[in-house]
Amino acid sequence: MAEFAATGEVPDVLFWVGCAGSFDDRARKITKAFVRILNAAKVKFAVLGQEESCTGDPARRAGNEFLFQMQALNNITVLNGYGVKRIVTACPHCFNTLKNEYPALGGSYEVLHHTQFINALLKEGRIKVQGGNFQGKRITFHDPCYLGRGNGEYEAPREVLLKLDAALMELKRSKQNSLCCGAGGAQMFKEPEPGTRDVNLERSEEVLEAKPDVIAAGCPFCNTMLTDGVKHFNKEGEVKVKDVAELIAEAADL
Amino acid sequence: MSLGNILFLAVLASAIALFARNIRRVIRNINLGRPQVINDRKTERWRTMALVALGQSKMVARPVAGIMHILIYAGFIIINLEVLEIIIDGLFGTHRVGAVLGPLYDLLIGSFEILAVGVLLACVVFIARRAVLQLPRFHKPEMKGWPSRDAMIILVTEILLMGAFLTMNAADFALQELGADHYPPVGSYPVSAGLASTLNLTNLQLPTLISVERITWWFHIVGILAFLNYLPYSKHFHIVLAFPNVWYSKLEPRTQVSNMPRITGEVRSMLDPSVAPPDPAVPRTVAGLEIPERFGAKDVFDLSWKSLMDAYSCTECGRCTSECPANLTGKLLSPRKIMMDTRDRLEEVGRAIDAKGMWEDDGNSLHTRISEEELWACTTCNACTQACPVNIDPVNIIMEMRRYKVMEESSTRPALTGMFNNVENNGAPWAFGADRRLEWTQDA
CATH class of the missing domain: 3.40.50 (Rossmann fold)
Incomplete structure (x- = not known):
């Protein structure tokens, strides 16, 4: 994302990789498969890389609202800083939190689950x-x-x-x-x-x-x-x- | 006015007064909860109420119980039109005053009778499901004792009321056949005419028949008034609260957890020193006791009033528990028990306030009844909120109680403490640093 920002380019969508997609060996394969689809469909996408942090979903569900809001507010600062409008993620938990719970804290984005995104690409004929x-x-x-x-x-x-x-x-x-x-x-x-x-x-x-x-x-x-x-x-x-x-x-x- | 009319007026007036008092008590108890404004999306709320409460749309997810329930529900609403006539007759000494409606009256009485048989049969089937088939959801630990008795009392009462209604009509029909005074031939009796001829009622003496008709008439109406006053002490109160409870349903996506704006203020000032910390919370005074602002729920006062209304609306059907993945795999958690415990605690607090005129801390709380083992078994999958026919939300209570445990008592499962530390230090629930977030790109 930082590279896009440096060149003044705006990606079509931000791919929110999520902690599982970044660190879990099995989930990394899902991340890579989805990236292959994005590339094949010539989607201009960005990732936050080291600037991405846990959405706070597990902290909130485990009752630690302070930790959740710290994560959420920091992430929203980063997302709003880059002017992100559209996010896709392969994790339903990130999806739910970004889509439903960030707006109350000042982060409103169009958030898609990767199956919705892939479905749209197929319908548009961008992948076959x-x-x-x-x-x-x-x-x-x-x-x-x-x-x-x-x-x-x-x-x-x-x-x-x-x-x-x-x-x-x-x-x-x-x-x-x-x-x-x-x-x-x-x-x-x-x-x-x-x-x-x-x-x-x-x-x-x-x-x-x-x-x-x-x-x-x-x-x-x-x-x-x-x-x-x-x-x-x-x-x-x-x-x-x-x-x-x-x-x-x-x-x-x- | 005859003695009978005066007696009737006295019974009716005291039943209504007692019911009004009980309703006020329930409203007072519900308002012990935290304030929460719910008045958005009104069109959607009315539509949801029409569909889910009036239209019973979630009941038919289980067709057998659902259709039987609709039969009892339709019977209850329609047969109660008859109560209107009974009250007028009772107050003014008339007999079957509704007959002025002419053919419509025949149609009404005829359909009441058919519905009454439907209700009777459905209640017998429901008793059989509980007592003979022993469906597992009716025999979970939280159903021992009073809850099971309550269910049986309701079903038997409904059978008795319907029995009295049909017997009353049968005696009336026989009296009409015999041309007795005050029993003009009005109404149509598709069921009780058959009953009267099977039992050879026209062979009985007139005074005997009149006694049967009067006794069942009084039994029916006094039974209904007594049942009305039983409601606020029973799970059967759902027939009243289902409607408002569905109107106030959570309309947000099921898995959306509510925000805590107070914490937002504190976190914002923590992250940015130029933001002033929020003003200290003003404690709320409830029933003479100051309730400090708490994070999460320790007791009923800390839950939203909507959660308390949820608790009073629960009729303990157990559809939530029978879909709960934790309960299905033998864990202690039962969403129905969460609702029952919340209601029982609220009733306990309410009774103490009634006795002393104010609330004094009794050393107990919701946590006395609901254990950590139950709270930590929930996967927040929302199978329970999906299953509930009146849109009760047990997950919200579980979440609020977890919040209290973690933020006020620092009590959690050890592995979760590790997860918290990882999120705080590494920005991930596992012990991997941000520097490794892009490792997956290396062989992509």
Whole structure:
């Protein structure tokens, strides 16, 4: 972003990479897949790099409002400083916070989830996908709570997945009735409370019952939880957990 | 005026007075909560109320319970038109004054009877679901004792009221057939005519029939007035509060957490020394006690009045709990229990205020009833708010109580302290510095 600012150029969109997308080995692959899509579609995008900082989502959900607001106000200063108008992110938690919670603190932007962004690129014909490897494969989409139930976006990821010419199957609990992967509300960063089993196993078991070849995710945390769940049931050989962006990048041979 | 009319007036007046007093008590209790202005997007609010409360749109997510419930609900609203006639008859000594409506009266009485049978059947099915099928959501730990009894009392009362209504009509019909004085042949009785002939009621002596008709008439109306006054002590109060509670629904995206403007002031002055810190908060006086400004919720006074209305609106159906990922995986958290605990604590505080004329700290709080283990099990997935047929928001209470734990008591789960430190020092929930944020570009 700083480089754009130095040359006086304005990018079409700021890609908010997020902490998972920056630091988590698995999520970095999602970041790279999405960047390949952006490049293929010739989208002029920027990232904040070292100037990006946690949105504060886990701090707020864990009850630390001070820390959340410190993060939020600092990020808003940076974003407003660059005059950012449009943001895309591959993380539904960043998406929810930037879109819904920053306006009350003086940061109002058009915020898109990457599945919405990719869907628009496909509709505009800026990238083309012809099924590729996934033709006829059984794919099922796990709705992230913060994208689906939280923000009412159920269709964009499904419309994108339809481009794969795969057999798209709905889970028993899907869309507004989808079951959480277990990571939200700062659970990702703590041990689960005592119970009879972990939430991700409950969900993974249900997903595996649909006998998919690929589980499509739209959130780096769901991705981690489901990947762990699939491993727990010793299915990692047959069933892959992939982000929607990875599936499109792979199918478009990017 | 006959003795009967005077007695009726006395019963009616005391029932209404008692109900008014109970309503005032509930409103007083709800107003113990923090002020919150909710009057935006009025068109959307009326539409939501029409759809969700009046139209029961979220009830049918579970078709069996949903359709049965709509039957009872429609029966309740429509059959209560009959109460209007009963009150006029009771006060003025008339009999079936509604008959002036002519054919419309026949239609009304006929449909009341059919609906009454529908209500009866639905209540029997509901009792069976609880007692015979033992649906798990009706048998969670928080349902032991009073909550389960409350549910049964409601269902049995409705059966008795409908039974009395049909028996009253059957006796009336028989009296009409026999040409008794004061029982002119009016109304149509698709159900009770059959009942009267099955039971051979026309074979009974006139005085006996008149007693049956009078006793069931009194039982029905006194039962309804008693039930009205049972509502404020029962989960059944939802029939009143469902409407305002849905009107005041959260309309923002489900996962949007409310802002704390007071903290914004403090953080702004922390980040920029030229910004003056906000003025110290003025404590609120509630029922004679000063409530200090707190971060998050320690007790009912710290929750928004809307959360307290939520608590009174809950009818303990347990749809929230049966969709909660934490509860489904054996954790202690049950969103329904959060609502019940909030209501029970509010009632406890209300009773203490009534007894002493003011509130004195009793050493207890919401946290006496709701444990940290419950609070920290929530994934904020909002399956509960989606499932609730009257748009109750348990997540908001959980969030406010977490805020109190963390910001006022510095109490949290150890791993979360680590996460806080990382966010504060590295700007990420993990121990990676900002200098590594672009590592992914190296092999991109």
